[in-house]
Amino acid sequence: MLRKIKRGYAQWSFAYAMLLPTFIAMLFLVIYPLFQAFKLSFSNADQYNSLNVFVGDSYGYVGFQNYIQILKSQEFHQVFIFTLVWTFVNVFFHYGFGLTFAIMLNREMKFRSAYRLLLLVPWAMPTFISAFAWRFIFNSPYGFLHQFLVEIGIRNPPAFLGSDFWSKVAVIMVNVWLGIPFMIVTLLGGLQNIDAELIEASKLDGANAFQRFKNVTMPGLRAVSATVILLGLIWTFNSFAVIYLVSGGGPGTSTQILSTYAYSEAFDFKQYGAATAWGVIILSMLLVFSSFYRNAVRKSGEETW
C-alpha cells in the first residue's frame, strides 16, 4: 500500500491515460445521455415539441410537475406494487429452486451431469426464443398448457394471457423458469468452495442433515448469496424482455412493471418528459435500496465486493 503511494504521480498519470479511452466513451455514451435524461425529466417534452425528425425542439421546463403527477397517479401505485411482487416473488423462487437443485446436484449420483446440463437449458436458449415459446404455451385455446389442462379433466382453463390475474402468474412463471439456472450455477460454485473437511467434521460430531445445512452449508454460502440476491433483485426489478415479449404488459396495464411502463410511456405514448422522470424515479429507488442492502450485508460481517 505504502509502496504504491510512493510510486506517486508517474503511476497516477499512467492510470489516467489508460482510463482515457473508456472515460471518453462513457462521457458520450452514458454521462451526457444521463445528464440529458435528468434535464428532460423536468420538461414537458412529447412527440409534438421534441425528438422530431422534421422540426426542432421547442419544449419547455415544468419543474417537478412530471414527478408530482407520477407519484400521485393511480398507475404508479398499481405498477409499483406489481413491480415489488414481481421482484420479490421471482428472486425468492430463483434462489429457493436454485439452492434446492444446487444441493441435489452437488452429490454423487447417477446421471448427475445429464441433469445438470438439462437444468441449464433455459440459460442456454436465447431469451427472446424462450419468451416466444412460453407465449405459445400460454396461448388460449390451442396452447400447450390449455390443451394439457383440458386433457387432465379441467373443463374451462382460464385464458392465461387474457386475464389480469393469470397473466401476472404467467409472466412470473416464465421469469422464474428463466432465472433458476444462473442461481444453480453460482450456488454450485459456492457449494464446491465449502471445505469438505468441515462437513466431515460436523458429521463426526453427530450433526444431522438439517443441522449440517443450517450450520455449515448456509454460512458457507453467505457471501455468494448476498451477491447473487442483490444482483437478482436489481436485474429483476429492471427486467424488460420477458414482460414485453410474453404479455406485452397487458391485458391493459396489468403486467406492467416500472421499467416496461416507463418504456411504453416513452415510445407508445411519446411522453418523453414523463418517461425520463419515471426512469429517474426507478434509478433512485434502486440506488436507495442497494445502499441499504450493502450496509445490512456489511453489518452482518460479510465482505461484499
Added chain:
Amino acid sequence: MVKIAHKKRKRSLQASLGLHGTLTLAALTSILPALLILLNSFKSDQEIKSASGLNVLPKHWTLSGYHQVLTDNNGEFLVWLRNSVFVALVTMIIGVFLSATAAYVLSRFIFPGRKSVLNFFLVTQMFPAAILLVPIYQILIRFPIFHFSLLDSTPGLLLAYSTIAVPFCTWMLKGFFDGIPKELDEAGALDGLTPYGIFRRIIFPLALPGIAVTCFFTFITAWNEVAFANVVEISPEHYTLPVGLRTYIFQFDQAWQKLSVSAVIVTVPSLIVFLFAQRYLVSGLTRGAVKG
C-alpha cells in the same frame, strides 16, 4: 476445487426415487419450451392452431415452414439473422476494446478518484432501459453523420448498445484481472517491463479465458436485447432477430409455424455453443462477475 471424498453411502430407495423424480420433473420443465418449438416446427400452422386435444407430436410432418422462413419476403429472416450476428459481434469488440485498459487500471492501481469511478460503474448496472433510451434516441435523431441519419441504422444500434457494453465489460474484466496474482506484475516490473508492457505481455495473455467469457456474455446480451432495437430500427431490413420474430406473432394472424422454425434455426447453434463452452462459462462466471 476440493473433491468431496466421503464414503459411498447407499441412499434409501425412497430417497433415491424422490431425488431422481424431482430432478427428472425439473429437467422436463426446463426443456419443455425448446421441445415444443422443435415439434411445432414440423407442423403446419393449421395443425398448431387446432384446439382439438393435446397433440404434441406432429400428425403430418412437414418441412414447408423451413422453406417459407428461408424464402419469404426475399429471405428477410436471413437478413435479420445477419443483422443480429453483426451487431452482437461488433458490440462485443467495441465493448472489450474500450474497456480493457480501464478494467486493468481499476484492478491494479490506487489513484485519486478510483472509488468514485468504481461506484459509477456499479450504478450503471442499475440503469433502467427508459433512462438512457430517450436521450440516446434524441442523439440518434439530432446528430446525423454526413447527412446519414443514425436512427433506423445499424451504426445507430451499435452506438446504443455500446452504452450497455462498455460499463458491463469494464466491470466484468476487472473481476477477471483481480483474479491474476499481483506478484506477476511485480516480477514483470523487476524484469524491466513498463506498466503498459506488464498489461500487454503478462496480464492480457493470462486473462484471455476471462476475456473470452466477457466476450461471450457481451455477445449474448446484445443478441437478446430488444428494448433499444425495437426503438432504433424502424424498417424491416434493419431488424434484429428479436424485433423481427416478434412481428410473426404479435399480429392478428399469428404465424406460429414460421416462428417455431426460426426459433429452431436460432436455438440449435446456441445450444451447441453452450454445450461445449459451459464449463468455462460457469467457472468464469463464478470467478469473474460474481466473486464469492
